[in-house]
Amino acid sequence: MDESRPFWSIASADMDLNQLEAFLTAQTKKQGGITSDQAAVLAKFWKNHRVKIHESLVNQSRWDNVLKNMNWRVDLKSQSRHIDQINTPVAIVEMELGKNGQELFFA
Numbered sequence: 001m002d003e004s005r006p007f008w009s010i011a012s013a014d015m016d017l018n019q020l021e022a023f024l025t026a027q028t029k030k031q032g033g034i035t036s037d038q039a040a041v042l043a044k045f046w047k048n049h050r051v052k053i054h055e056s057l058v059n060q061s062r063w064d065n066v067l068k069n070m071n072w073r074v075d076l077k078s079q080s081r082h083i084d085q086i087n088t089p090v091a092i093v094e095m096e097l098g099k100n101g102q103e104l105f106f107a
Contacts, residue, residue, distance in 0.1 A: 006034055010046055014054050069096040
């Protein structure tokens, strides 16, 4: 069995402690699975490093630009050349993109 497979499953699912315990218990009972000692080491490592691992996976899955801020609103037309277009809803979306890993400061 690939030694990294259980850890990859844990990390990609961002398992909480209950999910982790159930998953590791199932892995120890599986033929060709992990040993109880390996399960204990994985559990301890995951408990200590879960947040860092999750943040790293999220950062690795992003492309060049990321969404930094988004505002939206729905306006109603109050004037138009054609009477049937008055009170027609119009969605306005404003998105601010930035480079991955750069902080933006708003004044």
